[in-house]
Amino acid sequence: MNRDIRIVVAVDFGTTFSTFAYANIQNPDDIVTNDSWPEQSGSFKTNTALQYNDKFQVVKWGYPALAQEPSGRKKKRLPDGSENKPVELFKLCLASNLKPEEKPTLPAGIDHKKAITDYLREMGKLIIETLSSRWPGIRFPQQVRVILTVPAEWHDEAKAFMRLCAFDAGLTDSLRSENLEFTTEPEAAAIHCISILKEHQLNVGSSFMIVDCGGGTVDLTTRTLLPGNKLGEVTERAGGLCGSSFVDREFVRYVGRKVGMGAMNKLQNNNYGQLQYMIQQFCIKAKFPFNGNPEEFISKDFDIERVCPALMKYVTGVAEEQMEEAEWLIELDYASVKAMFDPVVDQILQLIQKQITSAEGRVRCMFLVGGFAESQYLQLRVKQAFSRFVTTIAVPSHPIAAIVRGALSYGLNMGTVETRVLKWTYGVEVSSKWERGDPVERKTPSGRIFRFHQLAQRGVEVGVDQTFKYTAGPVIATQMDMTFNIYVTSAISARYCDEDGMRLLGKMKIDLPDPRLGKNRLVEFSLTFATMEIKATARNVQNGGVYQTTFDLEF
Structure with missing residues (x-):
């Protein structure tokens, strides 16, 4: 169209x-x-x-x-x-x-x-x-x-x-x-960073890593600059739930240890707005300015009576006595704030280490983008851990806008990305004749067995618009339709669709006209990794008719 x-x-x-x-x-x-x-x-x-x-x-x-x-x-x-x-x-x-x-x-x-x-x-x-x-x-x-x-x-x-x-x-x-x-998000950031690669002496064939540090997730991708300012993917995209909001969660746990987690749970259930306001004040007073330098850190008193008065009515027992003695002030000292950052930052460092290992030493430059990338403490820890292995570790200007600008550049020129590495193995469920050596318990009353037929394997670098095909025909000569059950797994290979980690991605049902042709009605099923969404197509080999170009996902 x-x-x-x-x-x-x-x-x-x-x-x-x-x-x-x-x-x-x-x-x-x-x-x-x-x-x-x-x-x-x-x-x-x-x-x-x-x-x-x-x-x-x-x-x-x-x-x-x-x-x-x-x-x-x-x-x-x-x-x-x-x-x-x-x-x-x-x-x-x-x-x-x-x-x-x-x-x-x-x-x-x-x-x-x-x-x-x-x-x-x-x-x-x-x-x-x-x-x-x-x-x-x-x-x-x-x-x-x-x-x-x-x-x-x-x-x-x-x-x-x-x-x-x-x-x-x-x-x-x-x-x-x-x-x-x-x-x-990391792919968009990589596209945005193309414009500054020459500033860091990266030319065609050079590989660079994007570490997108957001509020909820931290996503990583390693890309190679191809001729014509296009990108190829070096390793699987990776990520984890270790964004800046999880520092906030550590702060909530810290307060919970002072007042009791039962009190914090009641606050969340009954006074959610005050809980969020308390987190906002923590970000302004302690999280945003924290740079990891103990000599520059000034301890701060957190006034529960002013910032979150609703919490006071839920605190009981020894915790209430201790808080009253402290006049409902909670001290945020250097060690406490650092302890809120470190579990989150440590996870980010582990993700980066895995990407560097997967890239087999090909990473010349690392860009930190996203709102959390502006954290001076995060920047410090990343440079301390990886400056020996990566020549350049940089934060581009306006890192908070890198993703949206890169996404826009992608939308203006969707040919920027030439290859992607698959994060999952894709295939379909097929029915074939049971043969000697197959598990007896999987033999159906009609003498058949259901297997996983692999179409595309995890870890393989595929070109944009690359298609993986499979041809099938009706099992029964008189059947009037055919259903393709599409499965995905994190495993490199699989044999059956009920193995651990296997998920039903979606179903695609098509009509099978001309029953007079019996089983001689072949259908070519294909998966195309054209964009970030997988598109499925079923084409009648006899008449060339395309039955459907997308499939319904199971919610």
Whole structure:
């Protein structure tokens, strides 16, 4: 289909902060990163936060939705008289490697799908307003390509979930719209860094690592600069849940050790806004300025009575006596704050070490990007650990905007990325004749066996638009349809679809016309790794008809 794309918009939907950038394809060098937000200007990002009323309607988003300082009244109410419901960190609900109890608790009546959709809808309104003022008459979303960034560690199901949220939010006019594309956060950052590679004496054939340090995730990718300012991928993309918000979680645990974790749990359940305000004050007073130098650190007293008075009523027993003796002040000294950073920073260093090992010493330069990359302590620890192995460790200008600008560059020239390394092994379930040597317990009453037929293997570098094919025919001569069950696993190889780590990615059902041809009705099934989403196609070998170009994911 010939799409009339006029504008490209990149949306960096982050755990703690989000932003968007845009450009006209007729003038791709004029890239604009938005810096005008509700009640906030001059900042490239706004907070990934929402505030609801009792009817579950969004009344504030971004910076204004942050939890406010306790007012002294029994309940802080909105202008319409209802109680506010601040919601933050909801992106973490999509993290598959977080245990349920570790995921953020959202107010009753609000799940992460509603929160993500509502946030994208509010940002979409601002995007439409911004584009319309710049280019009157632009038709949104028909003439706009949207690039949405996602963490490297997200499964295909999470990307499909985001596609559904984007559609429900009005960013696309159909669920399978080709106007919506994805790129990983470290890949976008790598594209952004192409423009500064020469500053660090990197030429064609040189490899560099991107360490994207965000609020929720830290994502890594190692890329090689190819001729024509294109990128190839050297190793598998990697990542972990060790972004800056997990320093905040260590702070909450620290306070919990002083007042009792039972008190903290009650605070989270009953006074979520005050908990979030307390975390915000910790970030301003201790987290942001911490640089790891004990001689420059000034201990700070955290006044619970002023910052989080609701907590006081939940503290009992010995903890209450100790806190009253301390006049409800909690000291944040150097050792305590360092102990909040170190578990998180140590995980980041482990991820970097694994990438360097996988790259077999080919990394010449490392770029730290993302909001957490501005932490002087994180920069110090990374340089201490890896300056012997990597020639250059640098933080590009405006690291907080590197991802959205790179994503926009990708949307303007999607040929920038030539190869990607697969993070998973993909295949389909097939039915074949049971043979001697096959497990007896897997033999079906009809004398067949179901196996995993591998199409694409984890760790293999594939070209963009590279297709992996498999040809199948009906098992029964009279059957009128055929279903392809598509599976994915982290294993390099697998034999059966019920092995540990195997996941059903989706199903694709097609019609099988012409039953008079019996079993002589071959269908060519293929997976194409064209973009960050996997696309499936089934083609009738006899008549050339294409039955479907995408498949439905199981939510």
